[in-house]
Amino acid sequence: MTNKRLLAVEDSRPVLKLIKHVAKRAGYEVDVAETLAQTKALISSGQQYEIATVDYALPDAPAGEALTFTLESGIPSIVMTGSMSDEVRDKLLSQPIVDYIPKETTQALNYLGKLLVRLQRNKSIKVLLVDDSKSVRTYLSSLLARHNFIILEAENGVEGLSVLEQHSDVKLIISDHQMPHMGGIRFTAEVRRKFSKDEIAIIGLSGSDAGSLSARFIKNGANDFLKKPFCHEEFYCRVIQNIEHLEYVEDIQRAANTDYLTGLFNRRYFFAKIPAYIKKLETTAHPCSVAMLDIDHFKRINDGYGHDVGDKVILDLADKLKAHFNDCVIARFGGEEFCVFMPDFDYQHAANELDAFRIEISESSIQHEDHDIDYTVSIGFVSTIDHLAAMVSRADEGLYQAKEQGRNRLISIE
Incomplete structure (x- = not known):
């Protein structure tokens, strides 16, 4: 409550x-x-x-x-x-x-x-104020505090970059123009070397009358510009507009990268992001494994109880995967098929955890009206590092063999 x-x-x-x-x-x-x-x-x-x-x-x-x-x-x-x-x-x-x-x-x-x-929502959003004037920072902090933002401060661009190193989850930067050591325009350009406009919004500030200043800020990567002094209302409108733009982009990316039913990553995101992860593990001589899982006789569940119950089974499996493999990347590839990328899992570690998970599923059930619905999973996996498509293909071959050998089995293909 x-x-x-x-x-x-x-x-x-x-x-x-x-x-x-x-x-x-x-x-x-x-x-x-x-x-x-x-x-x-x-x-x-x-x-x-x-x-x-x-x-x-x-x-x-x-x-x-x-x-x-x-x-x-x-x-x-x-x-x-x-x-x-x-x-x-x-x-x-x-x-x-x-x-x-x-x-x-x-x-x-x-x-x-x-x-x-x-x-x-603002209670979880960090805003970085970069201005060499303590009084200006105090004033801006008071305005932002009224709207519940988490506020970080820096006296110049050099300090601002240092704060960003420690707080990469900053969503909005409000930066003055004229500051010692590193001014606002150069600071903005430096931030854009690491963060895109869809990751961090930047609002430039200045009391200068130079008409080209707003254009210079924006051409160097700022999202917006405010001339001092400004009205409270305009300040809040600009701040909220930029924050909501970031959230809108995040919503679009989430919709593009996640499965609508389970909230897990989808196949598209998996193949876009995991190859770089594999390359990094390979260069540091760390192991990894890839597993493919499939719900056994899923069509029988859909035909016998209806697609709503089938969805409940998929959600149950997704929740159990997230709980059991919380340090791994899990994706729903489609239908009743899931893939798990397991960084730092060698063959034995992966085999132990995957089989323990298989047994956990086989010994549990979900409730629907007066029925206990049992289900099992078949799993194929691989622990020999290769490019992602090859690892998924071999894991899928193991899954196929597990199905052929009677289901509710774990098969490795190396």
Whole structure:
């Protein structure tokens, strides 16, 4: 059960109903306050809130007093407002709010839902700030912290590269232009030698009036550029836009490289990535093995119980493979056929683990309605290093022989 809790401060019950619906879909438990007095009572009770949505104008707090109270109580706050005068907007942006959302159309609630999900995802996303000004880094950190990012800092491009060596999972870099030792443009070019635009996004920053600076940053590999000083809203829009682009690319790559049913890698990814792994093991004189597995009499399961149960069997085998061979690369080649690449497994190690797995499968079953469904696997494997296609072919030959010899067997072809 979720322990994330949101405080919804809102005097309009129809809007409140929509906020509760959106927040629960995003995984939050919701407490409700319709007045400033109720807000104070809930917070004073000691209940901890991860975030609050706050109506700017309440009957007993017409000028943002509820927002002031939630912020002073240390609760990150999203402002919901029906008034969007320049005066109100400027007042909101002068405070450390997460965001503000005009209650103009139903899209406001869609935006809130996306924002709540975004704030959760950001907790695992690292952002590297590269700027020689401590005050600028502090300011940018405060903005990013409101959106739950993990923040790393460097004073110049040289330090930035050092931080990247230690944190290769950084997703976004925000880099100033003029810095000692290594400036932003050269730093950007150095980052691009190791990381593509689809791996790390870079936003260049500068207070310079040089019109060509944005183009220079982008031509050297930056994804985006912001001129200082900038508006909070533009900063967040640029940051989120670049993060979401990376996630979109990751989703496309995941769909292209993984099996839709099991989440395992597919044949395409396996043959694209494993050859380099084999070459590395071969140059360091490390062993490796490749195994091909197939579910015995799988057609009988599909014909007897239906394809949904067949899928359950495939998922069960995939889960057991991931648990048993957690240091290996596992792929579903299609149908009931799987392949396992086993780095650092010599012949005996591979034979022992694969046979133990075969026995584990033969002694287990899955439940379907009132039935225990048993199944077995046949396995062929090879431990003589060769190019991948040859190793898979020989493992497949071993699998064929295991089937011919009665199934539920392990056969090695060297």
